[in-house]
Structure formats: C-alpha cells, structure tokens
Amino acid sequence: MQQKNLAHRLSAFGVFLASFIVYYLTLPPTVVFWDVGEFIAAAHMLQVPHPPGSPFFLLLGRVVTMIPFVTDIAVRAHMISALSSAITVMLLYLVTVRLIVSFRGKPVSVFDRLAVYGSSVIGALSLGYGFTFWFSATEAEVYGLSMLFVALIVWLIMRWYDHSNEPHNEKYILIIAYLIGLSVGVHLLAVLTIFTVLMIVYFKRYEINRSTFILFSLIAVTVFFIVYPGVVKYLPSMLDGEFRGVKGDFVTYIPILLILGALYGIYTSTKNKQKILNVAFISFLLIVIGYSTYTMVIIRANVPDLPMNENDPSNMARLVSYLNREQYGDAPIMQRRYSQEPMHAPTWQNYSSDMDFMWRYQINHMYNRYLLWNYVGSEGDWQDAGVSWKYTLGIPFLIGLLGLYYHFRKDWKMALPFFVLFIAMGVLLALYQNQQEPQPRERDYFYVGSFFVFSMWIAIGLIAIIDYIKKVAKKENSYKLGTIGTLSVFLFAIPLNMVKINWHTLDRSKNYVAWDYSYNILQTCEKDALIFTNGDNDTFPLWYLQDVEGIRRDVRIVNLSLVNTDWYIKQLKNYKPHGAKKVPISFSDAQISRLQPIIWEPRKLEIPVSQEAYKKFGITDTAITNKSKISFTMPNTITFGQTKAIKVQDIMVRDIIMANKWERPIYFAVTVAPDSKIGLDDYLWMDGLAWRLKPIPAPQETGIQKESMEANLITENVVPSKEPQYGYLFRHLNDPTTYFDENAVRLTINYRSAFIRLALYYQNVDRDLEKAKKALERMDSVIPLEIIEFDWRLAADVMSFFGKVGLPEKQEKYSNYVEKKAWELIDQNPGDISNYYSPYRVLLDIYESRKDYAKSIDILNRVSIYFPNDPTIKTRITELRGLMKAQADTGHKIPQ
Secondary structure (H helix, E strand, C coil), X not given: CHHXXXXXXXXXXXXXXXXXXXXXXXXXXCCCCCCHHHHHHHHHHCCECXXXXXXXXXXXXXXXXXXXXXXXXXXXXXXXXXXXXXHHHHHHHHHHHHHHHHHHCCCCCHHHHHHHHHHHHHHHHHHHCCHHHHHHHCCCCHHHHHHXXXXXXXXXXXXXXXXXXXXXXXXXXXXXXXXXXXXXXCCHHHHHHHHHHHHHHHHHHCCCCHHHHHHHHHHHHHHHHHXXXXXXXXXXXXXXXXXXXEECHHHXXXXXXXXXXXXXXXXXXXHCCCHHHHHHHHHHHHHHHHHHHHHHHHHHCCCCCCCCECCCCCCHHHHHHHHCCHHHCCCCCCCCCXXXXXXXXXXXXXXXXXXXXXXXXXXXXXXXXXXXXXXXXXXXXXXXXXXXXXXXXXXXXXXXXHHHHHHHHHHHXXXXXXXXXXXXXXXXXXXXXXCCCCCCCCCHHHHHHHHHHHHHHHHHHHHHHHHHHHHHCCCXXXXXXXHHHHHHHHHXXXXXXXXXXXXXXXXXXXXXXXXXXXXXXXXXXXXXXXXXXXXHHHCHHHHHHHHCCCCCCCCEEEECCHHHCHHHHHHHHHCCHHHCCCCCCCCCHHHHHCCCCEECCCEEEEEECCHHHHHHCCCCCXXXXXXXXXXXXXXXXXXECCEXXXXXXXXXXXXXXXXXXXXXXXXXXXXXXXXXXXXXXXXXXXXXXXXXECCCCCCCCCCECHHHHHHHHHCCCCCCCCCCCCCCCCCCCCCCCCCCCHHHHHHHHHHHHHHHXXXXXXXXXXXXXXXXXXXXXXXXXXCCXXXXXXXXXXHHHHHHHHHXXXXXXXXXXXXXXXHHHHHHHHHHCCCCCCCCCCHHHHHHHHHHHCCCHHHHHHHHHHHHCCCCCCHHHHHHHHHHHHHHHXXXXXXXXXXX
C-alpha cells in the first residue's frame, strides 16, 4: 500500500515539477504589458488598483516581493502565478485520479495504476501546457492565484466526499467556506464552485428524487446569492446605510445584527447539536472573515499622496461604488447589443438579432473559439484569430469529448457537478459578462476554470480507451501493451505536442519590450514634465517603473481615459506622489466634481504665450513672438445624435495646458489618438516616443526635436538611469529566439517611425546622406525586418530610402519583403488598384528598378484587365518590350 501511495505521490510531485520548470524557464525577466505593471506596483506599495482591487492578491504580492530570492521585483511577483499554477495542475491530477477511482475502483495491479495515474498526468499537463493557462502562469496577474483557489476547493470537496462518514468531516466544508471568502479578494471565479460543492454534498448525503432535488436547487441558489451579491456587494452597501434603494441609519446596523445573529446561531446549534445549522452559521462567518481583506482597500485609500489610488475608495460610499465597479457602468443581462459607444455601434448591423449576436459573437467567438484554441489550436497570434486543426488534429479536444461522454456513462452523479462547473465557468460566464464587439484584447483568461474541467475529461477519455482495450484484449499482455502504447502515444500527442506548439509563443524569458518602451517614454521627457498617455500599455508599465524601480518619478503621467473622472483629476491636482510636483489645474475641487461632457461646436481657441516662454524655447522670430499666443481649432470629439460635444478629458487637456503657462514641458505619447490632442497637432514636435508641445508651429519636415531624438535613437550601450538621461533601450528586439506578440509589434512601429523621421531630417534639411544612412542602419540593426515585420507600405518607403542613401543590400532585403506582401495582397484582392499604395504600382517600381522587364510587363498586363482602354499602359508595355529585347541582344543577364 505504501508503494502504491508513493507512486501516486511521486506522480503528483512530477506533475508539479514538470509544470513549474516550464513556467520558470519561460517567465518574463521583468514587467509586461496590460494590468501586470499596475498590479505589481500596487502590491509593492500596497496601493489601490482598478476595481474591485484584489486586496488578498496585493497583500500576498507585498510579502513575496519583499523576499529577495531574485533581483527583479517583477519576477518575484510573477513567481506567485508560476507557483500557484503549478500547484493547480498538481491538484487537478489528484482530483482526476479520485474521479476515475470513483467509477473504476481502486487500482490493484501495476498496470491499473499506470492507467489511472498516467491518464491523470496527461490530463493535468494538458491544462498546464495549454495556451491560456500557461500564459497566465507566467505573469503577475490574478488568474493564476484565482485558479489555485478553484482547484483547492474542488480538491477539498473530494476529500470531504471520501471522509464524509468520519467524525469532524465538516472541517473540509468550513475550509472551503473560508477559501471562498478569501478568494473574493483575488477574483470572483471561485464563487462559481458553490454549485458544484453543494451538488456533491447532495449526491453523497441525500436521497435523490424530485422533491429533494428541487429543495437542493433552492438552497444552492440561496447560498450563492448570500455570497454574491449578498456578502460581496450588499454587506458593504448596508454598512454605508443603503440597501437596494432603502436608506437610513438603521440599515447600517443590519450587518452587525447579521454577524451577531450568526454567532448566536452557532451557540444555539452547538447546544442543540444541530450540525447542519452549525456548519451553515460558521461558514457564513468564515466567508465574511475571508472577505475582510477588503478593509485594506479603504485603509490604504486614506494614505496621503498615494501614487495609485484608483476611484479613491476612502469612505464607505466610495468603497461601495468601487466594489460595484460603477466606473465601468452596468451590463444588462437581457439586452445583448446594448453599448452606444462609437466603436461598438457599427458592428450591430452584422447581426440579425440579439440572439444571433449572443450565439455568433458572445458564445461562439468569445468562448467556443477559446476552448478550441486550447485543445485544437489557433490559426495565428493576431487579434480574433480563428481555429486551426493542423497542429494537434483536434486530438485533445476529441479525447476530452470522449471523456465527457464516458464520465456520464460511468458515474453521472459525479459527472454532473463537474459539468455544471464547466458550463458555469464557460458559457454562463460569457453570457453574464455580456461582452460587446470589438474587445480591446483577447479574453480567453476569463474561462480557464472551464478548461480545468475539460482537461480532467481528457484523462477520463484516455481511461475510456484503455478500458476498451482491456475489454477486447484476449490476453493480459495485450492489455498491458495497449495501456503502455496508449499512454505513450497520447503523452506525445497531447502535452508534449502542446509544449512544442506553444513554447516559442509563450517563452517570454527575453522579453523586455514593456520595460524598455516605458523607460524610453519616460526618458523622452525633460525634468518635471507632464505627459498625456492613452491607455493601459503606455500607462501601467510607466507606473511600475516609477513606483517600483524609482525611475523618473519627477514626470507626472496624465492618463486620458482616467482624466474623465473627478477623483483622478483631484489627485493630479492635489497629490505629490514621490515628491513630484502637482499637475497644474485651475478648477477648484468643487468645480471638478461637477465636470461633465459639454455641447461643443468646433471653434478657434487661443492659448497665451509670455515673452519669457518664447525665450525658454529659444524662439526669436518676431513674427511669432509678437502674437503672444498660439491659435488652434478645437474640434468636437463625441456626438449624441446630432449634438456635438467634447469629453471631460478634452476640457482637462486644455485646462492643464492653460494652467501650466508653458512653465513645465508637456508631451503627448505617440500612442495618443489624434482626436485626443484637442486640435493642437500643428504645435506638436516629434520627439521619439512622444510629441512635445511648443508655442511655435511644427513644419512637416523639420518639426522634430533633432538633438534629443538623435541622442535617444543613435546612442549605443545605454545603461538605464533613474534620473533624466538620453538613450533608448532596444533589448532583444533583434533576437530571433524572442517572440513578439501583435501588441509588441505594433508598438515597435513607433520606434521605426522615429528613426525614419530623423533620417528624413538628415536628408532633406541637413543634406547629410551619411547621417541618414547611419540612422537607417541603426534602425535595421536594433529592429531587423527579418525579426519584426511591419506594414508593407511603410516598408516600401523605407526600401526606396535605402536606395537613396546607398545601401543596396538593405534595399534588396526590403524589396523582397515588400514583393512577397504585395503578391499576397493581389491574391486576396486582385482589384486593389486605386490607391497610391496599390500592390501593382509598388511591384512595378520594384521590377523596373531591378530591370526585370518581363515581370514588369506581367504586372501591366494584369492592370490592363481593369483599364482595357488606357493607352498609357499599352505604350509602357511596348517600351518595356523594347528594353527587354535590347537587354537580350546585349546578352546582359536580367537581375533577379
């Protein structure tokens, strides 16, 4: 028996180790994009991130980041997810073994144990090496830790199932209750396990008939609603004196009475030996105790000058708003296409009805596609990529479906609770979220709980195959060989194949893109600058650098999304994070509280400029200085029907600029949308990764900050500095072993744009082709085309530029790339001939520059199909035929 348990334990530990090693080897070396930078910064200083806050994750993160087992604090935070996820995979193995044993019986022979343990290992690793779970396991986000809570709860209820007839078995239920309360301080996902937990209790303890099932269903729904929204939303609301529209001081005492009532219930139920009531009352208190981590939010929100204090939940009213996520608005349950946002409304015409939208987008695209991504394969790494069967042949998915069928066939009482968990954490969660089209990023990480269950069914599917072999095998040796063969084949076909497919995409061990990009933005700015940023990826990593690594804390970041909120504006105005200067704002706090979008017709506005300001910028032209102002047309940025308006952010951008009075440098990140610049484009000078506002118009060709761009882009061997320092970092952008996702590739275009603008300045203004050549060589050295591709049209311009500065090898490399992309476009859309960047025109330029007249004629013949009567095409074909004949007569080889 000890040897049997040893094999089981070694298998469990092996699953943990196999998962953790992979996560450790592919862990990012520092901060990455999206919410990760925000969470690490919040954990490091116990700050208040976006709602609902995840306080337990932050508390744990604070403790872990204090342990100096590695130098980089971000890596310490990432390790929380790596360890949590590896333990989750191990727990999935343990749960799966228990489920198989429940219908198959305890394995007796060596090969029975091999079948059960081997299948469970493969199933568990199919989760661990699946795209979504693996991705979440290597970054400091809440989903890895949240899944650990789910796995622990499922494992504990299976432990209770095995020991339910023993004394003190209720301890498992009580631990589950506490974990549910605690998990809310990470993510709400684990709350969905309540139905599965109660179903397992019901099937174990009670006679199954219609009346008991109806009673159980009512109890399960009641328990769920007691937890959510009861404890999670209504308890804090009642502490604020309000419950579902009813207000009064008496409401404040209801939570206290509920807790006192629970304590009294524990006393009386213990006295009267009413075990079920006793467990219920204790469970309620444990959930509340676990949920109490949210006291951290209101405590930390009252810390003066806290750099990150989102929504300012510094009192009960604001905390309730924070917990209810009021910042994001309400998503109705019944109406599917509800959003009136300009980005969403145009997509409604693609669907015939709400039901059509619900099925095709919210279920099929935003859930089924993700399930198939993980167990069939993705056709690419771009946003909204479809499903591809070519890498896995759908083997994991088909085995999982077989496992689902076999589980119900062999043990429906245990299969049903897990099927409910699968649906609740999959399709139902997708419907509850009511996501609108389009989304700013893929949302597969929401549904990893359902993937947990599906991977369990993969193991059961393998058991189904092995059981079939056992049934039809005439000899014991045939069964043994069949077991070994099945496990060997599917070990390679499922988890090991997943590692092979996903490794390059998920290996972020050399990915410094987010750190370097954010560092480069901050170092673009002069001392005490103000910079307007656009969204998550040009804000959260910057917060991380300032709060965690102490880099350029003098720069004040103004996020244009958040500056639509009164709490954020007040913090910009009144806070001095890390001792930085306040953001100049003319509005009083009372006025800020009343700010809202206003009706606005495009109009000409002026901003005064003092003579001292002109001197500061080195402007001496009296034609400009005598005006003592800049003039611009401020457009509307939103419309309500026929009514034009501007957003609060537009009001604030103008006010900050006016209140600043040109005393501190002001920048707009290059990622800021054109309609967020309030019409100031003519006064924005290119400065690498930002546009600098100056009181002088920026000419199209010469409107760059040449000296700073030159220092930032051309300087080599840069050592990062916490203080202002020229020199951008481009680490590993030229490394062929480093993977760059769509977001990273998109951001690197900003680097290339800066290099090209600088090279154009050298060529057209300085008339220095040698410097232009150096800038372009530097660009292709730090961001090679063969490593990170970019838009073929911009590449076509760069191709021509390389020719002008005398770099024929580079020109040829780019022309081959452009040629390939142009032919792909022609294959997709042969009629694309109308615009300047028509692939036909670009290809014609390439072939004529190569003196490849045969291919040039072929291009013109294709174009003539659409312009059969165009004499210029016929004339040009005749000319090219003459050139081709002359070329042949001289015996000159056509360049290829």
